[in-house]
Amino acid sequence: MSDSPPGAPRSLPAALPMPDLRDSFPGPFPISPHADAIERHADDWLTTYPLIGSPGARAALCNITSQGIARTLPTADIGSLFLCADLFLWLTAFDDTCGETAGADDLAELVRRSGEFIELLAGHHDERSAVEPSVFGASLRDLLARFEERATPTQYLRITAHLRDNFFGILWEAHHLHAPDQVTVRDYRAMRPHTVFVRTVMAAAEVALGYELTPQQRSSTAVREVESAVGNLAGWINDVASYAKEAAHGGPGPLSLPTLLMHQYDCDIESAFRRAARMCEEEAVILRSRLTELTAGSAGELADHAGALESIAASYVWHIGHSRYRP
């Protein structure tokens, strides 16, 4: 697949073809007036819970997260914005520091660490336990308590279910990171929404914006199709945005859509990127069309949900160009 020796940083073409999503998501996207306050809060929260060692990585993550959440939830109150930003910081920090390469290098350790979180999600931890929680455990406990306070019991169950799926996704990725050729595009597509955390963002948005779909609405084809398109687009956009940065680490290539398309079509990286970009563009067209259908004539929770999904998609479209992804 590559002329570079295994493990060597591969040289990438100077400009890989990125998707052009302006027809479907022309922007500019609404943004909360609290973006700067979120960034200051995020920095404070990471002072209380030092999840990230490198000051540069921490500053970049606070910036992209605050800007992203301000676009994900442009109309939410400041407390909800802080909470959703902290959740996303937590997931990204855990994935960056304990999942991915570190997780793949010590799978049993990743499983052990995740065990602490599964207890917290299930609510079975002993509050009188003499064992100190890890910093990730303590900060997850803080997040869960804040969500439990704001969410209905059903909303809380849905968030904690999606978080379990995120942990499974991180484990799944770690088990395949060194062997992307073992992963089919189909399996990857099924798992990708969990590793990009987008279903968790959808569940958190319902809490932040104070609405709740009925079970009938949630299982309707219209809602399922929009959610599925948002899930696909979020993962694929992240893949093309982060490819160059991740490829700079060397190894067998990032476990990411372009890598899998190179394998599937036995093509070079530029050609795989063209395919990936086209997939993003086509999914954005599908999403725009489904969003229009869902919005037309809907009211109440369905209209709230369509609006939330539109902003969630917009935040992923926006973040293609963020400097976090420059290698």
Added chain:
Amino acid sequence: MSDSPPGAPRSLPAALPMPDLRDSFPGPFPISPHADAIERHADDWLTTYPLIGSPGARAALCNITSQGIARTLPTADIGSLFLCADLFLWLTAFDDTCGETAGADDLAELVRRSGEFIELLAGHHDERSAVEPSVFGASLRDLLARFEERATPTQYLRITAHLRDNFFGILWEAHHLHAPDQVTVRDYRAMRPHTVFVRTVMAAAEVALGYELTPQQRSSTAVREVESAVGNLAGWINDVASYAKEAAHGGPGPLSLPTLLMHQYDCDIESAFRRAARMCEEEAVILRSRLTELTAGSAGELADHAGALESIAASYVWHIGHSRYRP
């Protein structure tokens, strides 16, 4: 720890000291009149979904499951008994054939297989997909559809959350099976209720018996303490009951309470068994006392829940002597 060479079946003392739980759970335990019907149904269900190859293992599993479920839910209607029996067959068959030793030998394959189930639990699978589900996937889909039909949305969310924890528990076990000395008794105690599926049984019982705790009841200390004692007792009883059978496979010793106690106290297997038996007996005393407190003066859902937990505990107490666990 052992004089046997690694990998050799170790010779066990002829009679290991088993817990005596008659003071706390004297029996005889109520049993549903439908036990034989459950066993016939279980055999039919495993004809539709051939999850187990060996006819002997299949017959033994159908027998212990039908007898166990008939004691777990002595008052439930026959449809609920069939459903809960099938769920337990499924979990046990998956754990026996794809978790444990097979899972530990190919962790990536276990993660890949579990990925199919995570999609089903999250409800994100594409019903028009051209990809054939595995036999475990198809049968899990059948179970989930039947639970969804009977359960409230919250009950369904709770069952699917506990099933995710079971899959995590199976993965956790597979990652540690060959290195039980890496596992602390504390971590083991936290994970054991998930690997013995007892929380899932509790959630299924609420559906089968048609009651639902309020969030306040569920988070009360009284309920949490009873559930925690049932969770502990179920796992530890299973450990002492299945030790001899599992030890017959050879290897570094079953990942089970007696093995961990041997490590922790640097003692022989008989002494570890005496400790494990005492732990079971003490936990049964605690459970009996908490059950008495919970039952006294409670009515409605709380009384239903106390009754369900009493029967769930009784079914685990009963199954110590079943022939499935003879080596």
